[in-house]
Each structure stands twice: as structure tokens, then as C-alpha cells.
Amino acid sequence: MAKKQELPERVFPKAKDDAAAARSAGVLPQTSDPAYRLAYADSEFLMRDDLRPVRFQLELLKPELLLDEAGIGSTFVFYGSARIPAPDKADAIVDAAKTETQQRIAGKLKAKSHYYEVARELAQIASREGGEEDGKHQFVVCSGGGPSIMEAANRGARDVGAETVGLNIALPFEQAPNDYVTPHLSFNFHYFALRKMHFLMRARAVAVFPGGFGTFDEFFELLTLIQTGKMAVIPIILYGKDFWSRVVDFDALVEEGVVAPQDLDLIHYCETAEEGWAYVQDYYQRYTEKRFRKGRGEKH
Structure with missing residues (x-):
């Protein structure tokens, strides 16, 4: 019997091999001009305004591929202010305040500093209890990667030895x-x-802490996507009922007829980490039971 022939894995060179070969070309007027560069290895070309659709695709693909390779099945997303201090830094902010207005604002930030520890503790619980399913890590803590509440979330995951995601943004400062x-x-x-988009593609729960424009943007986009049926309902935990009731009059939106009463059921207020995790667990317990009844053909 003839020996089985081993077939090559691929017949075309890898992109990185072609790029290396291109770099080894001799120095000529032709090879020195930017036009000669391989398009995918030409950073100046990729920065052209005409290439915006390509850059969109790259920002969609890169995190998606790397998160999948890292075995991230689902995430627990944390939204919140980049200005709320950790409790051990709150007094320094108050002491640095000079004017009466600055002192008043510093006092309000200090009053919210306990949410740093709440976010940290919630992240600890989610990272410890999230577990695995189908070989993928579940409820992996994900934040905007910045300071304050975002730091607290990533820190809480690190406290218990878990990996944690940060989705940073390039800003002028x-x-x-x-x-x-x-x-x-x-x-x-x-x-x-x-x-x-990446915040929500793997999200199976979202905790929203007091925050400013950025937090509002993320929070209300999430509500809009669920309200309009563009994404499935997931647990949304809102921390700081006094804060949110002061800055957003949700009941007034209902009274004005621009929001349906049931839309407010998308939000669940909590104050402690234990309450938040219990709500997520209860939500998915009910979700599992509903699917089980449906699978058995029972009415629901």
C-alpha cells in the first residue's frame, strides 16, 4: 500500500512572511517610495480618510477575535464615573478644594466614594462565581479601562485572580x-x-454607577437597544437611586407619554454588591426555567 502523502497546510505565504520579504528588498528609488509599501503594512495609507470603513472593520474584528481566543464567553459590564474617588482618596479631594463651589462638589464626590468599594466587591463576586460554560469564561468583568469606578471593577476581578477586560478610548488628553x-x-x-458595541456584544449583565455624559451615553444606548428589540433583555442594575432620581426623572418620561410604564421595568435599583449579584442570579434562574417550560411544550 502506498504511503500516504502529507499535504502542505497552505500554498500561499502568510501575510507576515510577505511583509518581512518586502522589508528585505534593496534600497532603490522605487522601493523607498510609500507607494511600494504593502497596503496592509502601510500605516500612513490606513490613516487616510478614505479608509475609515476599513478602520471600522478592524476595530470590530480585533477585539472580537482576541476575546474569542482568550475564551471569553460572556461579560459583566461596569459603567460609571471616571471622577468618583476611592474612599482613601476622597479626603484629599476635599482638602484640595479652594472655593465654596469646589468644596460643595468635592463633598458630593466624597459622598459617592463608597460606590468604588461596591463596584470592587461586585466584581469580586462575579469573577469568583461566574464560572465556565462550554469551555468559555462567563461573567468576565469588563470596564472602560479607566480610573475610578472602572478601576474598581477591574481591581475587584484582579483581587480574586481573575482576568478582566478594559475597553479604553483614545482621547485628545x-x-x-x-x-x-x-x-x-x-x-x-x-x-x-x-x-x-463591544461593551454589549458579550454582555450578560450591566451595572451602572453614578456618572456623567459618558455613563449616560452608554446607559441610554443600552436602554434604547433593548426597548427597540435590537438586543435581548439582560439584567441592568442601577446603583444610587437617590442620584439617578435627582438627575433623571424617569417617572416624568412615563407621565409625558414618551416612555411606556413597562420600560422602567428594565431597570433594577441596588445599593450593595450582594443585592446586585443576587438579582443577576435570580434573573437567569427565571430565564432558564422559562426556556425549560417552553422546551417541554408548556404554556408560559
Whole structure:
């Protein structure tokens, strides 16, 4: 019997091999001109305005591929302010305040500093209890990768030895990932739209802490996507009922007829980490039971 022939894995060279070959070409007027560069290895070409659709696709693909390779099945997303201090830094902010207005604002930030510890503890619980399913890590903590509430979330996951995702954004002023994001799960975005998309593509629960414009943007886009049926309902935990009731009059939206009463059922208020995790667990217990009844052909 003839020996089985081993077939080559591929017949075309890999892109990185062609790029290396191109770099080894001799120095000529032709090879020195940017036009000669391989298109995918030409960063100046990729920055052209005409290439915006390609950059969109790259920002969609890169995190998706790397998260999948890292075995991230689902995430627990944390939204919240980049300005709320950790409790041990709150007094320094108050002491640094000079004017009466600054002192008043510093006092309000200090009053919200306990949410740093709540976010950290919730992240600890989710990372410890999230488990695995189909070989994928579930409820992996994901934040915007920045300071304050975002830092607290990533820090909580790190506390219990879990990996944690950071979705940073390139801004005109300095913006670096916090120290607790897992390096190979630390991503940087140019487009806010793609970043917000990645927040929700794997999200199976979202905790929203007090925050400003950025938090509002992320929170209300999430509500809109669920309200309009563009994504499935997932647990949305809103921390700080006093804060949210003061800055957004949800009941007034219902009274004005621009929001349906049942839309407010999408939000569940909590104050402690234990309450938040219990709500997520209860939600998915009911979800599982509903699917079980449906699978047996029972009415629901």
C-alpha cells in the first residue's frame, strides 16, 4: 500500500512572511517610495480618510477575535464615573478644594466614594462565581479601562485572580488603562461607536454607577437597544437611586407619554454588591426555567 502523502497546510505565504520579504528588498528609488509599501503594512495609507470603513472593520474584528481566543464567553459590564474617588482618596479631594463651589462638589464626590468599594466587591463576586460554560469564561468583568469606578471593577476581578477586560478610548488628553486590566485583554479604540458595541456584544449583565455624559451615553444606548428589540433583555442594575432620581426623572418620561410604564421595568435599583449579584442570579434562574417550560411544550 502506498504511503500516504502529507499535504502542505497552505500554498500561499502568510501575510507576515510577505511583509518581512518586502522589508528585505534593496534600497532603490522605487522601493523607498510609500507607494511600494504593502497596503496592509502601510500605516500612513490606513490613516487616510478614505479608509475609515476599513478602520471600522478592524476595530470590530480585533477585539472580537482576541476575546474569542482568550475564551471569553460572556461579560459583566461596569459603567460609571471616571471622577468618583476611592474612599482613601476622597479626603484629599476635599482638602484640595479652594472655593465654596469646589468644596460643595468635592463633598458630593466624597459622598459617592463608597460606590468604588461596591463596584470592587461586585466584581469580586462575579469573577469568583461566574464560572465556565462550554469551555468559555462567563461573567468576565469588563470596564472602560479607566480610573475610578472602572478601576474598581477591574481591581475587584484582579483581587480574586481573575482576568478582566478594559475597553479604553483614545482621547485628545492623556488616557491610559488602569493598573488592573489584564494586559492581553486591554483594548484601545478610536471610535466610540465600536467601543460601545463591544461593551454589549458579550454582555450578560450591566451595572451602572453614578456618572456623567459618558455613563449616560452608554446607559441610554443600552436602554434604547433593548426597548427597540435590537438586543435581548439582560439584567441592568442601577446603583444610587437617590442620584439617578435627582438627575433623571424617569417617572416624568412615563407621565409625558414618551416612555411606556413597562420600560422602567428594565431597570433594577441596588445599593450593595450582594443585592446586585443576587438579582443577576435570580434573573437567569427565571430565564432558564422559562426556556425549560417552553422546551417541554408548556404554556408560559
